[in-house]
Amino acid sequence: xxxxxxxxxxxxxxxxxxxxxxxxxxxxxxxxxxxxxxxxxxxxxxxxxxxxxxxxxxxxxxxxxxxxx
Amino acid sequence: xxxxxxxxxxxxxxxxxxxxxxxxxxxxxxxxxxxxxxxxxxxxxxxxxxxxxxxxxxxxxxxxxxxxxxxxxxxxxxxxxxxxxxxxxxxxxxxxxxxxxxxxxxxxxxxxxxxxxxxxxxxxxxxxxxxxxxxxxxxxxxxxxxxxxxxxxxxxxxxxxxxxxxxxxxxxxxxxxxxxxxxxxxxxxxxxxxxxxxxxxxxxxxxxxxxxxxxxxxxxxxxxxxxxxxxxxxxxxxxxxxxxxxxxxxxxxxxxxxxxxxxxxxxxxxxxxxxxxxxxxxxxxxxxxxxxxxxxxxxxxxxxxxxxxxxxxxx
Ligand code: SF4
Ligand code: SF4
Ligand code: SF4
Numbered sequence: 255x256x257x258x259x260x261x262x263x264x265x266x267x268x269x270x271x272x273x274x275x276x277x278x279x280x281x282x283x284x285x286x287x288x289x290x291x292x293x294x295x296x297x298x299x300x301x302x303x304x305x306x307x308x309x310x311x312x313x314x315x316x317x318x319x320x321x322x323x
Numbered sequence: 324x325x326x327x328x329x330x331x332x333x334x335x336x337x338x339x340x341x342x343x344x345x346x347x348x349x350x351x352x353x354x355x356x357x358x359x360x361x362x363x364x365x366x367x368x369x370x371x372x373x374x375x376x377x378x379x380x381x382x383x384x385x386x387x388x389x390x391x392x393x394x395x396x397x398x399x400x401x402x403x404x405x406x407x408x409x410x411x412x413x414x415x416x417x418x419x420x421x422x423x424x425x426x427x428x429x430x431x432x433x434x435x436x437x438x439x440x441x442x443x444x445x446x447x448x449x450x451x452x453x454x455x456x457x458x459x460x461x462x463x464x465x466x467x468x469x470x471x472x473x474x475x476x477x478x479x480x481x482x483x484x485x486x487x488x489x490x491x492x493x494x495x496x497x498x499x500x501x502x503x504x505x506x507x508x509x510x511x512x513x514x515x516x517x518x519x520x521x522x523x524x525x526x527x528x529x530x531x532x533x534x535x536x537x538x539x540x541x542x543x544x545x546x547x548x549x550x551x552x553x554x555x556x557x558x559x560x561x562x563x564x565x566x567x568x569x570x571x572x573x574x575x576x577x578x579x580x581x582x583x584x585x586x587x588x589x590x591x592x593x594x595x596x597x598x599x600x601x602x603x604x605x606x607x608x609x610x611x612x613x614x615x616x617x618x619x620x621x622x623x624x625x626x627x628x629x630x631x632x633x634x635x636x637x638x
Binding site: 262264266268276316 | 509510514515516517518519520521557561563564566567570573574577599602603606607610611624625626627628629630632633634636637638
């Protein structure tokens with residue numbers, strides 16, 4: 255339980271920093287779901303999937319293969 | 324500030340002669356103008372080589388981790404805050420240290436001076452609030468406050484936060500400075516603009532890691548950039564690797580960075596790496612009301628929580 259609280263601070267900062275460098279808001283999501291909350295899990299999975307699809311393909315922070323001349 | 328030199332020498336001499344410390348960490352004059360450099364001395368005679376001026380911007384706390392001797396150390400506001408961080412993170416014990424505090428009046432940005440002087444600098448003389456620079460084009464005088472390092476211009480903790488003795492009376496802290504004007508300007512851009520901004524910012528980076536090496540916060544035995552199993556990021560100057568390096572370096576400094584500017588100062592190509600670390604500093608202040616290195620008896624912000632911490636981003 256405590257771990258969630260520590261992690262919350264780290265994730266808040268991580269999310270802000272990613273958005274700050276230009277990663278679109280809507281790509282990164284966090285949730286607290288207990289193993290007993292199957293309905294919540296289903297709802298969140300759908301929300302995340304919809305939100306990420308709305309932003310479109312990710313083309314930042316990916317590596318292109320080096321071209322061999 | 325130059326007048327502090329004699330006091331620092333006296334303090335070092337006395338500490339080494341009396342055997343209260345085994346080593347004394349301070350600055351000496353560098354071999355080129357405006358480049359005072361750290362020095363570790365072990366005998367009282369060498370105290371003569373110590374020096375202080377407005378070019379002592381390197382953070383001396385960087386030399387403390389894992390030392391076992393008794394140490395005398397010169398500390399301006401920011402060094403003292405990084406010393407506190409080291410103590411809190413168990414890198415050094417307070418009992419090992421005798422801190423010679425320097426009420427700081429800000430450090431000079433040698434790049435700015437060189438630019439304003441129109442090229443190479445042959446000689447610099449520092450007076451109270453002015454610096455007189457001799458370059459190829461002749462002599463020029465600058466007001467020190469016009470050529471301060473960016474972080475010093477907005478510094479609100481110039482006095483050391485811990486010390487055993489002081490070389491001068493405490494200075495008045497700056498009030499009403501806006502520490503985050505530049506960060507807000509970036510935040511106000513669109514994601515696309517921000518991405519472009521940071522791509523451009525890091526473009527000249529040669530991945531020399533001088534910014535990391537100059538920072539007292541980076542003391543891990545193996546840095547993530549050097550690990551090969553797993554290899555977190557590539558060694559090339561691929562844009563994604565470089566961005567990942569800067570992003571993660573900043574993130575590792577979260578809640579610990581004192582905005583001492585040593586990273587920026589060390590960068591050979593002048594990248595303003597504080598544009599990353601200051602964002603975290605700002606968020607931590609706003610979210611958790613925390614400033615790094617002010618208290619010896621408090622755990623850092625990522626090592627604690629409050630049940631009612633901001634929560635809005637959690638689905
Ligand atoms: S950051 Fe503050 S304490 Fe550190 S050198 Fe600059 S003015 Fe001095
Ligand atoms: S990240 Fe830069 S400004 Fe922050 S403590 Fe390290 S060297 Fe100083
Ligand atoms: S010091 Fe400058 S060039 Fe070197 S790794 Fe850091 S930002 Fe890049």
